[in-house]
Amino acid sequence: GTGLNSIAGKRGLRFGSAVAWCPPGADRGGVGNPRYTALLERDCGILVAENEMKWQRLRPTPTTFDFERADAIAAYAKAKGMAMRGHTLLWHQTKWMPRWEANHDFGPRPSPTGAAMLTNHIQIVVGRYAPRVTSWDVVNEAVNPDGSGLYETALSRAIGGAEATLDLAFRTARAAAPGAQLVYNDYMSWEPDNARHRAGVLKLLEGFRTRGTPVDALGVQSHLVTQPGGSLTAQQAEWRRFLDAVTAMGYKLVVTEFDVRDNGLPADPAARDRAVADYARAYLDVTLGYPQLREILAWGMTDRYSWIEGFEPRADKALRRPTLYDREFKPKPLHAAVAAALAAA
Numbered sequence: 137g138t139g140l141n142s143i144a145g146k147r148g149l150r151f152g153s154a155v156a157w158c159p160p161g162a163d164r165g166g167v168g169n170p171r172y173t174a175l176l177e178r179d180c181g182i183l184v185a186e187n188e189m190k191w192q193r194l195r196p197t198p199t200t201f202d203f204e205r206a207d208a209i210a211a212y213a214k215a216k217g218m219a220m221r222g223h224t225l226l227w228h229q230t231k232w233m234p235r236w237e238a239n240h241d242f243g244p245r246p247s248p249t250g251a252a253m254l255t256n257h258i259q260i261v262v263g264r265y266a267p268r269v270t271s272w273d274v275v276n277e278a279v280n281p282d283g284s285g286l287y288e289t290a291l292s293r294a295i296g297g298a299e300a301t302l303d304l305a306f307r308t309a310r311a312a313a314p315g316a317q318l319v320y321n322d323y324m325s326w327e328p329d330n331a332r333h334r335a336g337v338l339k340l341l342e343g344f345r346t347r348g349t350p351v352d353a354l355g356v357q358s359h360l361v362t363q364p365g366g367s368l369t370a371q372q373a374e375w376r377r378f379l380d381a382v383t384a385m386g387y388k389l390v391v392t393e394f395d396v397r398d399n400g401l402p403a404d405p406a407a408r409d410r411a412v413a414d415y416a417r418a419y420l421d422v423t424l425g426y427p428q429l430r431e432i433l434a435w436g437m438t439d440r441y442s443w444i445e446g447f448e449p450r451a452d453k454a455l456r457r458p459t460l461y462d463r464e465f466k467p468k469p470l471h472a473a474v475a476a477a478l479a480a481a
């Protein structure tokens with residue numbers, strides 16, 4: 137085949153993407169949209185649910201689960217023979233937990249109720265999607281990018297603090313899925329203004345090792361942001377220092393949510409696409425050079441459905457070009473750049 141996963145396979149790598157749930161025929165980046173699934177089937181060997189395995193979607197109330205949409209995505213992956221990553225067993229920030237969490241009565245502290253809620257959630261979700269899910273984002277985005285340390289939530293305060301909560305999540309996941317890769321996933325990236333975030337993540341990863349917490353890999357989200365005028369060589373050197381420090385601690389790497397926020401670029405779409413592709417290639421050449429990295433997943437396949445348009449809307453939608461395919465499902469230079477980076481890895 138000529139798809140990205142076939143190219144990746146020749147180097148012992150795997151390529152994949154996020155996918156959402158959507159009803160049949162919807163104009164969305166989901167399993168019900170055949171124009172979208174055609175892209176997945178061309179390029180992907182592994183999928184991840186964009187939102188459907190988060191607490192926000194799975195836990196309408198403290199005592200119930202709603203698996204319908206997550207199951208539909210897992211069933212699609214199974215039907216197509218694709219592997220899956222799981223995202224995420226704990227998005228450790230109040231605003232990304234279900235609304236009821238902030239005011240939930242967890243009882244006396246340290247709270248057996250809070251600990252039981254977390255361990256029960258992880259056992260049930262991990263158990264349900266074994267063995268299809270081979271790698272879990274056990275914890276997502278626990279580190280404050282401003283360098284002030286770990287976030288706390290109502291749940292983590294009840295359990296006895298963020299550190300204890302994260303450790304409990306990883307230990308529970310290890311016991312529930314001894315063969316699965318356990319990942320700490322975050323968005324610290326190679327841009328210069330990410331230095332404090334990178335330092336915070338390194339500190340967390342060191343702590344996991346000191347305490348013997350079972351964490352196998354760092355999920356490097358890779359939501360890149362173009363930096364017109366910046367020095368790519370300097371960014372590459374900085375990024376290498378970070379990945380060297382992570383891998384020296386024995387962690388594997390996974391690129392979990394790759395895309396490019398095309399900020400500050402020329403208005404001409406062709407020039408813009410070229411700049412995005414070159415920026416990404418400089419990043420991937422460093423990142424895919426690490427033998428500890430075997431998988432790269434895009435956070436959506438087409439500009440038509442990218443989360444970035446909701447996050448940073450543009451008056452001219454045609455000038456929001458963060459992904460591999462354009463709004464009409466045509467491959468862009470970024471697709472060719474990823475193919476070339478995979479072939480060279």
Ligand code: G3I
Pocket residue numbers: 186187190232276323357393443
């Ligand atoms: O589906 C509802 C819709 O019914 C409702 O009318 C609408 C009104 O707000 O909301 C829709 O849900 C939105 C959902 O995306 C689907 O589009 C949520 O509000 C919105 O919060 C949600 O955003 C997701 C975000 O995570 C928060 O969960 C994005 O799709 C998703 O791409 C993004 O993914 C995150 C990763 O999980 C972690 N790393 C960063 C990445 C990008 O932010």
